[in-house]
Amino acid sequence: MFSSDLLKERIAVVTGGGSGIGYAIAKQLLNMGATVCISGRKEEKLRAAAESLAPFGEVCYCVCDIREPEQVEALADFIAQRYKRLDFLVNNAGGQFPAPAEQITPKGFHAVVNNNLNGTWNMTYTMANRFFIPQKSGSIVNIIANIYRGFPGMMHTGAARAGVDNMTKTLAVEWSRYGIRVNAVAPGIIQSTGLEQYPESIKQGIAETIPLKRLGTTEEVAYLTAFLLTPMAAYITGETIYIDGGQRLRGDMFKLN
Numbered sequence: 460m461f462s463s464d465l466l467k468e469r470i471a472v473v474t475g476g477g478s479g480i481g482y483a484i485a486k487q488l489l490n491m492g493a494t495v496c497i498s499g500r501k502e503e504k505l506r507a508a509a510e511s512l513a514p515f516g517e518v519c520y521c522v523c524d525i526r527e528p529e530q531v532e533a534l535a536d537f538i539a540q541r542y543k544r545l546d547f548l549v550n551n552a553g554g555q556f557p558a559p560a561e562q563i564t565p566k567g568f569h570a571v572v573n574n575n576l577n578g579t580w581n582m583t584y585t586m587a588n589r590f591f592i593p594q595k596s597g598s599i600v601n602i603i604a605n606i607y608r609g610f611p612g613m614m615h616t617g618a619a620r621a622g623v624d625n626m627t628k629t630l631a632v633e634w635s636r637y638g639i640r641v642n643a644v645a646p647g648i649i650q651s652t653g654l655e656q657y658p659e660s661i662k663q664g665i666a667e668t669i670p671l672k673r674l675g676t677t678e679e680v681a682y683l684t685a686f687l688l689t690p691m692a693a694y695i696t697g698e699t700i701y702i703d704g705g706q707r708l709r710g711d712m713f714k715l716n
């Protein structure tokens with residue numbers, strides 16, 4: 460389905476590309492001929508990831524905390540200097556912590572919303588104004604989460620990702636006049652480095668509640684994300700596609716007490 464030159468001469472930024480889902484997306488885009496810049500907060504992690512991705516194509520990295528507008532501007536400067544244009548933005552960076560809603564302090568809520576909603580907007584606003592709008596072309600994929608039935612056990616991220624889900628729809632309409640497509644991918648539970656941060660107690664037995672009876676893989680999320688960036692998806696915009704083994708329709712995210 461994906462030939463090795465499908466995205467040739469296309470430039471992509473993948474936030475959080477140093478690990479997990481972001482790394483798999485970067486690798487898939489490289490395999491399709493794109494040039495990829497991965498970003499994240501930790502330089503050592505990015506350097507190691509870029510080294511292991513190098514055999515697959517042209518890859519670089521840039522440290523950038525998506526919560527800091529000036530760091531996002533610096534990332535845009537880096538891309539402009541090096542490549543003069545940008546074709547794809549994958550807003551994958553994000554994270555949160557599990558907690559019952561009544562235990563999420565205002566500071567904790569702010570931290571999660573700032574990372575997942577504000578950070579995504581910082582990236583989107585900057586890359587659109589610097590590249591996509593002047594170029595009159597571009598494609599954005601936002602990696603969110605399974606928020607189909609709220610997000611019991613992680614209310615803060617449910618609220619933040621719902622914001623990104625709605626942002627996706629709005630920007631798809633507003634920015635259609637600039638030739639920009641905006642879509643989202645909503646993963647269920649994916650076997651990734653990120654998942655290692657969750658306690659075994661809440662993960663135990665969870666696969667049995669998923670209709671397809673297993674967790675997803677990072678590669679599966681990468682295939683879908685890559686597809687949305689190809690010309691084959693040229694008529695898809697404002698869409699959120701769930702990739703969750705059917706979990707949104709039947710299955711618990713967490714074992715709630």
Ligand SMILES: CCCCCCC/C=C/C(=O)SCCNC(=O)CCNC(=O)[C@H](O)C(C)(C)COP(=O)(O)OP(=O)(O)OC[C@H]1O[C@@H](n2cnc3c(N)ncnc32)[C@H](O)[C@@H]1OP(=O)(O)O
Pocket residue numbers: 553554555556557558564566567568570571574604647648649653654656657661662665712713714
């Ligand atoms: C069956 C399993 C279901 C799993 C569902 C799977 C779905 C999703 C999976 C994934 O998303 S995988 C990705 C995993 N990676 C992460 O989640 C990253 C983890 N966290 C972070 O990046 C950061 O901790 C943060 C959430 C962005 C917060 O960072 P920040 O530096 O902004 O804040 P802090 O100063 O550390 O904390 C501020 C405030 O937040 C509260 N808080 C933070 N961490 C925790 C925690 N682990 N538990 C409880 N509360 C937390 C806390 O109120 C902090 O305030 P103070 O206590 O410091 O006053």
Ligand SMILES: NC(=O)C1=CN([C@@H]2O[C@H](COP(=O)(O)OP(=O)(O)OC[C@H]3O[C@@H](n4cnc5c(N)ncnc54)[C@H](OP(=O)(O)O)[C@@H]3O)[C@@H](O)[C@H]2O)C=CC1
Pocket residue numbers: 474475476477478479480481498499500501502504523524525526551552553554555574578602603604605645646647648649650651652653654
């Ligand atoms: N795994 C799963 O089951 C699911 C994951 N998701 C979401 O998918 C995305 C990828 O998760 P996954 O690969 O599993 O987990 P990881 O923890 O491996 O990936 C998260 C990435 O985001 C980066 N990141 C986090 N905060 C920031 C920030 N403020 N600025 C820049 N980079 C940041 C991290 O890089 P660094 O450490 O260098 O800062 C890291 O590479 C996340 O948004 C996650 O919430 C959604 C649903 C399910």
